[in-house]
Structures are given as structure tokens and as C-alpha cells.
Amino acid sequence: MYPVKNPSRSGQRPRISSRGFTLIELILVIAVIMILAGITFGISRGVQNAQARAAAKAELAVIAQALEGYKSTHGDYPWAADGDELAKALMGWMKFSGPNAAITFGSVGASDVPATGPKSFIDPSKMDYSGTLPTAANVEPGTGAFLDPWGNDYVYQYKTSATGNWEVFGYHLYSVGENGEDGTTTAATGVFTRPGGDDDIDNIYTGE
Numbered sequence: 001m002y003p004v005k006n007p008s009r010s011g012q013r014p015r016i017s018s019r020g021f022t023l024i025e026l027i028l029v030i031a032v033i034m035i036l037a038g039i040t041f042g043i044s045r046g047v048q049n050a051q052a053r054a055a056a057k058a059e060l061a062v063i064a065q066a067l068e069g070y071k072s073t074h075g076d077y078p079w080a081a082d083g084d085e086l087a088k089a090l091m092g093w094m095k096f097s098g099p100n101a102a103i104t105f106g107s108v109g110a111s112d113v114p115a116t117g118p119k120s121f122i123d124p125s126k127m128d129y130s131g132t133l134p135t136a137a138n139v140e141p142g143t144g145a146f147l148d149p150w151g152n153d154y155v156y157q158y159k160t161s162a163t164g165n166w167e168v169f170g171y172h173l174y175s176v177g178e179n180g181e182d183g184t185t186t187a188a189t190g191v192f193t194r195p196g197g198d199d200d201i202d203n204i205y206t207g208e
Helices: 023-074 083-090
Strands: 094-097 104-107 155-157 172-175
Touching (some): 023 172, 083 094, 083 155
Antiparallel strands (some): 094 104, 155 172
């Protein structure tokens, strides 16, 4: 019998396979990576959206509290026609004037504003305000509105005049949500209806 030669003793190294991945194996690896990335992205987006909705609810509560303060001082909620007038009113720059039979809602005159500024019902620095906030308290802020976490104006709906046929008690205040769409309609009487579609499915209403 001849002795078996040990490769390690003869200075030879064990052979290492040089076979690489096949195309199918590479495709499978890439597919697994893409699936894991998709799951991670979905979870991350879900967490971010939940945080944004929580922030919107908190900001709606702040605006609602400011509206109650405004009503307590002026006798009614602001007759604001849009987000700019709502923000200006809550910062003290819009008020009611005139006799009961002809009450109007408009800007506060410069001569009526003290050096310390008008009475404000909200701290705009704690909100996302799309306008320009002045450096002096007695200077009116620039045109703008309070924005929700998705960059949309918070929606405020209430009567805009003393003769309005607003039949419901209170106002409507909400965020249109992530999709930025609002399928909700409000008639001149203040009756609140929802179409039941997907447009307003992610709306966030005050008090939720």
C-alpha cells in the first residue's frame, strides 16, 4: 500500500470553490431586501402619520380654547371668512363693532392698539403660521393662516354676518388630514354633512 499524501504537509492549500451567485440567487436576494425595505418604510410612515394626527388634535384643542376665550371677551365667535381672518382674530387684530342692529366684523384700527399690542387669545409662536409675525407687539402680522402638520390651513366655518342663517350651535373646526382633500360641505345654514366618500376620510375634527 502506498501512503496517502496529506496536502497540508506537502505545502498545498485546500481548494476553495470560486463559483459565484447565480442570477436567480441574486434576484432572490434583491427581492428579499426590497420586501424588508418596504416593510420598514411602511412602519416608519405609519408612525409619522400617527404623530402628525396627534399633533393636529393638540393644535385643534389650542385653537378651540382660543375661540372660547374670544367669545368670552367679545360675545361671539369670530365671523371669520377664511383662515387669515381666523388667525388675525385670535391674535387680537379683528373685532366686532357697531350697534346691535348693524354689528360688523373687521380689523382693529391702528389707533385702538396700545403699544403692548391687542389682547391675544393664542400664542402664534407655538403654532405653524404661514404669515409673517412682526417683531413689535403693536404691528399687525402679515397675511397667513394656522397650518396643520401637513401644511394645510385649519378649516374654520361659522357665520360671517349678523344676518347669517347659521342655525346650529357653535362652529366647525377641523384639519383636512394627510390627503389635503375635503369632501365635507357646509350649507349657509351651518348644517354639517359628509358625502361618505374617501375625500374626507382622514379629516380630524376638534374634540376627537
